[in-house]
Amino acid sequence: MKTGPLHLFLLVAGLANGWGQLGPNGATASFRGSLPPPPTADLTADQERALQAELAGVEEKFRAVAKHPQAADVEIFLKAVRYALEFHEWYDKKPEDGLNKARVVLEEAQRRLDGLRRNETPWVQGSGWKTLGFYSRIDGSAQPYAVEIPQGLEGPSPRPVPMWIWLHGRGDTATDLHFLHGKLTARKPGQFQPAGALVLHPFGRYCNGYKSAGETDVFEARDAAMTRFRVDPDRVALAGFSMGGAGAWHLGAHYADQWACVHAGAGFVDVKRYQKLVPEKYPSWYEQKLWGTYDVPACARNFLNVPLILYSGELDPQRDAAEYMMEILAGEGLRPPHLIGPGMGHKYHPETLKEVQRLVEEAVAKGRNPWPREVHLQTANPWHRELFWVHIEEFMEPWKEARVDAEILEAEGVIRVTTRNVAKVRIDRNSTTRDHKIVVDGREQPAAETVADAKPRPKPFLGPIDAAFRERFVVVLPERQGAHPEVDRWVQAESARFLKRWRSLMRGDAIVMKASELRAETPGTRVLWGDPLSNPAIAAVADRLAAQWEGDQVRVAGQSFPGSHHVPVLIQALPDGTRVVLNSGLTFREAHDRSNSLQNPKLPDWAVLDIAQPPGPETAGKVVAADFFR
Structure with missing residues (x-):
């Protein structure tokens, strides 16, 4: 994850949408049953057809510049419109408003296409908001981010400058299209305006609490920005509020060597206490x-x-998380400043905000x-x-x-x-x-x-299964019938479900390869679906897998199960170093999207699923055995 000893100021803004409040089912107040949620004002069939035609026209022109080093600055807009059409991500009051957003984004893509043909990138010049992109090492997808450049830093800097990274709060409707349109049309600066510093806004792969691929996205956006701007690697800090506060807590703690300062505001810090289990x-x-x-x-x-700086609104229920952490930190001999916004709920007090910024700027000035x-x-x-x-x-x-x-x-x-x-x-x-x-x-x-x-x-590779999806992976689907029809139907449905979920939640197209296309040097974990009969890629490594198919039985960790309705899922490093996932995607599922605190690994290194229990929003089947390999 880390590419070097970098210090970024990671600021994470929360939306004042009640994210900090949990309903009786542990769901955030903004949750509407799925991510992304259903449309508010869907396009008509005629509007969809017209937009699809416009998108296809720009995509055709994009092919001419697809290999340009800054091609991601264009492709982020094409992907945004494509996903908005696929998942009906229209959240404005009228369909025409959503259609106009998409057209603004496509017009920007066309302008940038024209610039790349001339090998020019005028959208990076000057001060203000800059909406940019990079290609992720996880799946090769174009991922967006934004950078605020204050006046005085619009040209080449004679010396490296600080960079603050601002991670957005939970926004169920803040998909690619709305993230990009908001940054393209922004007229006001973000929550903090640090003097003489850039502010980076990662997308975080949408709405996952900066976990899984969202965690990787923060560092990839950081690295992408640092290749384009002259940043002091020892004067970058981390901060956040709401979902961003949760991200600041976990990224700040787990990567404490990467930041000049961490500022956490109004974010959860654990599962059990936050969910009141x-x-x-x-x-x-x-x-x-x-x-x-x-x-x-x-x-x-x-x-x-x-250095750690905390903030809570006096009346915010999320204050509990900060107070809890203050007790734990005191046990370690640490008493960081915990600023309280008088009379505030789930937002900053304007005067307290100034004090937070002052403290962070002091820490950034000292550097890491x-x-x-x-x-x-x-x-x-x-x-x-x-x-x-x-x-x-x-x-x-x-x-x-x-x-x-x-x-x-x-x-x-x-x-x-x-x-x-x-x-x-x-x-x-x-x-x-x-x-x-x-x-x-x-x-x-x-x-x-x-x-x-x-x-x-x-590093020796360790699970659980979800570890595979923080780094590069390739999916290999079955090519023929397997040993059991029920298992085949489950594999087909679950693999399709994963590929769709990766697009809808993690905002990328997973790399799918045929078994015949795999090479020893193919990078990434192989995510293999099926059994040795249905998938040649599984057959090629079957003798080295911890799961074995023996007649009508499937055997894992010394236990046998009827193969007609049991499926092994696992993650394993083979003796040659090849990493394999079998029959699984992300193990947290649609029901867990109701709260970012639940978007965590649900299965260890291996499990056996009884698929007589149909897949649902919480599980892919009934777990009849599961454990860690070590």
């Missing part, structure tokens, strides 16, 4: 473990590495130390296991809280490390610490076992 309502044991993927209390100690003397790493998941020069290579027990506290003792020539639930730790050294001894838990360690001074080694 009582023991009789707890989910399965493994889903409770998987809460550690994004729950912030289990990694609160990481805020010892970065890319090689601090002390590092404190706490994690409850195998995804987020490195900060600065400390890396957990192996856990004693995965999915259980682990800690590393490391300190450089210059006078003694020692790097002192203490650990908890860590089987192997890697300590990077620089020119000033190259000759230091490394003492782990009171014992001096051989350098070969604890230090990697050259290129970092690849």
